[in-house]
Amino acid sequence: MISVEGVRKRFGPIVAVDDLTFEVHRGEVVGFLGPNGAGKTTTMRMLTGTLQPDEGTVRFEGKPISEHLTEAKRRVGYLPEANPLYDDMIVSEYLGYVGDLHGMSASEMRSGIASAVDETGIESVFYRPIGELSKGYRQRVGMAAAILHGPEILVLDEPTEGLDPNQRVDIRRLVVELGRERTVLLSTHVMQEVEATCSRLLILNKGRLVAEGSVHELLSRRADAVRYIVEVEGDDVAAGLGQLPGVHTARSEEVDGRLRVFLEVAHGEELRPEIFALAKSRDWTLWELHRERVSLEQVFRDLTREQMDEDASAIDPLPDVSVGSVGGPDAPAITPEEVVS
Ligand SMILES: Nc1ncnc2c1ncn2[C@@H]1O[C@H](COP(=O)(O)OP(=O)(O)O)[C@@H](O)[C@H]1O
Ligand SMILES: [Mg+2]
Known part of the structure; x- marks a missing residue:
């Protein structure tokens, strides 16, 4: 038109x-x-x-x-x-x-x-x-x-x-x-x-x-469209999580003897069930599982960078689901507060 x-x-x-x-x-x-x-x-x-x-x-x-x-x-x-x-x-x-x-x-x-x-x-x-x-x-x-x-x-x-x-x-x-x-x-x-x-x-x-x-297209086109923050206690955690399908970056840091892993996933793949199943099969203790989406604000900021204030981490947190619903009766000990942090 x-x-x-x-x-x-x-x-x-x-x-x-x-x-x-x-x-x-x-x-x-x-x-x-x-x-x-x-x-x-x-x-x-x-x-x-x-x-x-x-x-x-x-x-x-x-x-x-x-x-x-x-x-x-x-x-x-x-x-x-x-x-x-x-x-x-x-x-x-x-x-x-x-x-x-x-x-x-x-x-x-x-x-x-x-x-x-x-x-x-x-x-x-x-x-x-x-x-x-x-x-x-x-x-x-x-x-x-x-x-x-x-x-x-x-x-x-x-x-x-x-x-x-x-x-x-x-x-x-x-x-x-x-x-x-x-x-x-x-x-x-x-x-x-x-x-x-x-x-x-x-x-x-x-x-x-x-x-x-569309908003959806602009968000999902990003290589860092979605990221997971997983805090786990166990063996070979980073390697195990890094091999999940769709993960293109796995960065980790140690926190109180546990490993906190940041997984970046393109196109918004849903990995929480896989992460949970992996933790269960490897006998890891899952302390936290958290999903964040890149915000439209961030996309805008990156596209118009030179004119905008350039601080901010890559992703603004937008917690949406906890692992509690995935776990079922056999789930390892996870308290609600930790899950929805
Ligand atoms: N009538 C005008 N005379 C001189 N410069 C103008 C005029 N209108 C807009 N500009 C300049 O053109 C650029 C784009 O302005 P504008 O279209 O108003 O942007 P926006 O609406 O996105 O803020 C700016 O650098 C602005 O200063
Ligand atoms: Mg204007």
């Missing part, structure tokens, strides 16, 4: 967007992720026909938008970054004004505004001055303005920026709702934002596309 081919945009010496190519299919909710200055806003402006690329082409349904600008603007609704609104206008007035800008007739305007107000849940503030609204409601008004002319594509530039956590959840929910019948492209520099809302992510850094895929 949307195709971006070799798009480039420069501001003086700054290359804001550099040879960007990607596609967005009908019905997708695509997250545009990148640190500040990555080129998200510039790309969105080119997608909405607000800014012309220096090179390359943006097409909707195969038609270059530069040659079909009026049609492109009809098809796309745009919530710009920082959502500029007129504070002294009443919400109803503002929506009427936006409708006028789109050249809507009175009847188109009536039905467009009615359904936009309904979809974005702003009935209660319809006659209030914009300046009096909470940030969450301001965003809703911005979204109503973006959808009232009935666009199929919605471009939302950092729609949750500056909102408190509750408002963020509300707006995310609204984006999911709006995305049921539209193609949505939203930008953010906050990772957690996209897991709940987006079917696919495009990660931008310094004007370039550095990765794309």
